[in-house]
Amino acid sequence: MKAEEWEPYYSEILDFFGFSREDDERAAQILAELLPRDDIAKLRDAVWGRDCIVCGNAPSLAAEIRSTDFSGKVIIAADAAARVLLHAGHRPEVILSDIDGMDDDFLAMNDQGTILVLHAHGDNIPLVRSWVPKVRGPVVGTTQATPLAHVYNFGGFSDGDRCVFCAYELGAAHVTLIGFDLDDRSVDPVKHGKLMIARKLLKLLGHDV
Numbered sequence: 001m002k003a004e005e006w007e008p009y010y011s012e013i014l015d016f017f018g019f020s021r022e023d024d025e026r027a028a029q030i031l032a033e034l035l036p037r038d039d040i041a042k043l044r045d046a047v048w049g050r051d052c053i054v055c056g057n058a059p060s061l062a063a064e065i066r067s068t069d070f071s072g073k074v075i076i077a078a079d080a081a082a083r084v085l086l087h088a089g090h091r092p093e094v095i096l097s098d099i100d101g102m103d104d105d106f107l108a109m110n111d112q113g114t115i116l117v118l119h120a121h122g123d124n125i126p127l128v129r130s131w132v133p134k135v136r137g138p139v140v141g142t143t144q145a146t147p148l149a150h151v152y153n154f155g156g157f158s159d160g161d162r163c164v165f166c167a168y169e170l171g172a173a174h175v176t177l178i179g180f181d182l183d184d185r186s187v188d189p190v191k192h193g194k195l196m197i198a199r200k201l202l203k204l205l206g207h208d209v
């Protein structure tokens with residue numbers, strides 16, 4: 001999504017949650033300084049022209065994994081969905097994370113080749129500082145604010161919808177979604193708000209979830 005197309009959605013999100021654009025920009029700057037490298041070419045190679053399955057972390061994910069045929073597909077995990085996939089025997093090719101679900105499993109998957117797409121925002125700066133220096137494998141940085149030289153904005157907000165924006169932006173041939181239950185009543189009000197925004201953003205890409 002072009003920057004000028006993303007801007008009105010981003011402005012609305014900032015207003016809705018009371019987030020600070022300046023804090024998001026500061027977080028992106030910090031991420032840029034801490035990233036060991038920029039593996040955007042590897043990420044593009046993994047996704048370009050491929051059929052991708054994006055996995056959200058709804059409670060239904062484990063069951064949906066059991067009824068999904070992953071053969072020949074690129075698995076893209078939204079944050080903690082990566083652990084559910086791993087426990088079901090599927091190491092994702094790509095994980096997008098705003099780092100709040102990150103743990104040593106993510107580093108172990110990254111050591112085996114999983115590309116970590118790490119997102120900085122105004123409310124995760126301590127997580128950026130503590131986890132980014134530990135990354136040894138392929139890594140790409142993202143922001144929801146103005147992009148920097150090696151910190152990309154593919155569009156999207158929550159980890160799940162950002163996965164879908166990222167896949168299309170990098171040339172995926174086809175994107176299937178599993179593990180998205182945006183009407184999930186078990187989540188807190190802030191998360192509910194994020195899932196409603198995910199629905200609106202995914203609709204822009206032709207996914208009615």
Ligand SMILES: Nc1ncnc2c1ncn2[C@@H]1O[C@H](COP(=O)(O)OP(=O)(O)OP(=O)(O)O)[C@@H](O)[C@H]1O
Pocket residue numbers: 055056057058059078079080081098100101157158159160161179180181182184187194195198
């Ligand atoms: N019912 C659901 N509950 C949680 N996540 C969901 C659900 N349905 C879809 N998702 C997607 O799965 C993504 C990863 O979920 P996770 O549990 O790791 O949440 P999170 O770390 O709180 O996500 P975020 O920080 O992006 O809000 C979410 O960003 C969201 O887009």
Ligand SMILES: Nc1nc2c(c(=O)[nH]1)N=C(CO)CN2
Pocket residue numbers: 019020024098121122123144157158159194
């Ligand atoms: N500033 C800010 N940005 C975000 C936040 C958040 O809590 N604060 N949460 C997100 C997905 O959970 C994505 N972006």
